[in-house]
Amino acid sequence: MASAIAQLTGTRYWTSAAGVAPVRITFFGLLHEAQIAGYLLDICARAMRCEAAAAGAAWALYRLPVRHRRRAAFLDGMADALGRRISAMRKPQPTGQGVVVIRQRIVDEELSRLGVRIRDARSRSADDFDPAYGDGVAAGDRVAFDPGLTPRQETSALIGRANG
Numbered sequence: 001m002a003s004a005i006a007q008l009t010g011t012r013y014w015t016s017a018a019g020v021a022p023v024r025i026t027f028f029g030l031l032h033e034a035q036i037a038g039y040l041l042d043i044c045a046r047a048m049r050c051e052a053a054a055a056g057a058a059w060a061l062y063r064l065p066v067r068h069r070r071r072a073a074f075l076d077g078m079a080d081a082l083g084r085r086i087s088a089m090r091k092p093q094p095t096g097q098g099v100v101v102i103r104q105r106i107v108d109e110e111l112s113r114l115g116v117r118i119r120d121a122r123s124r125s126a127d128d129f130d131p132a133y134g135d136g137v138a139a140g141d142r143v144a145f146d147p148g149l150t151p152r153q154e155t156s157a158l159i160g161r162a163n164g
Contacts, residue, residue: 001044001079004086009037012107028116029107043145044082048075051139055132070132077136082143 002025006013011029027037055074059067111117 001083001086002041004083004090005037005040005044008040008086008090009033010104010107011037012111013037028111040086040145044079044143047082047139047143048078051078051136051143055135055139059132070130073130073132074136074139077133077138078140079136081137081140085140085143085145 002013002015005011006027009027009029011027011033013025013027015026016024025041027034027041029037052071052075056067056071059070062070
């Protein structure tokens with residue numbers, strides 16, 4: 001889902017190290033793009049928390065390992081559906097030396113200047129065999145991307161951010 005958000009907004013992203021809780025996702029790019037990415041991530045995170053809590057009531061009588069497996073499958077399904085929907089909003093990438101290509105070069109140069117190297121280190125496999133996965137997909141398809149949110153407390157790693 002974060003990958004789809006980054007592609008839609010033209011940002012780069014990274015997550016906190018494995019084992020760090022809660023997981024922190026940082027978007028890097030032009031100020032307005034990073035803010036939009038954070039906004040979409042907030043919508044998705046809130047929806048996933050609310051839907052998982054509601055769905056969890058149905059699993060209350062299952063043993064703890066089964067509840068964890070169902071919750072993970074539900075959240076995987078929801079993340080996949082949200083990622084698919086966000087990816088569908090993206091327009092085709094233009095070729096040549098247009099503004100988008102130059103913008104990507106600016107972001108890449110700033111990452112290099114800061115010494116930040118982003119690599120794809122995580123992979124996950126969805127538990128799509130679990131019935132809860134389908135419930136998560138259905139929940140992800142119901143999420144509206146236009147509700148209002150309060151501004152994030154902090155936005156970090158932005159190009160053009162005033163220091164001080």
